[in-house]
Amino acid sequence: MHDKPILMAKQVRILTLHQEYSPRAHGKHKITPSLTLCGIWLAQQGFSPGQKVTVKVRERLLVIEPFEGKPLHQPLKKRTPK
DSSP states (O other): OOOOOOOOOOSOOOOOOEEEEEEOGGGOEEEEEEOOOOSHHHHHTTOOTTOOEEEEEETTEEEEEEOOSOOSSOOOOOOOOO
């Protein structure tokens, strides 16, 4: 039985930034850039659905790594009705 070779994802991806509209007071809105990453290539690099990641921001550079550590904040607890 032959194992399938592991395909290496392309090391460079060209993606398009989209725009998101954030509603503001007085009917105005703010437009902000949005980026969606999806594809088998993420799984090939060891990422999985539901996994937490860290995004490091440097001048004109984003670095995405698996999150390993304690959360920076605790999730909010749901209030129970009295």
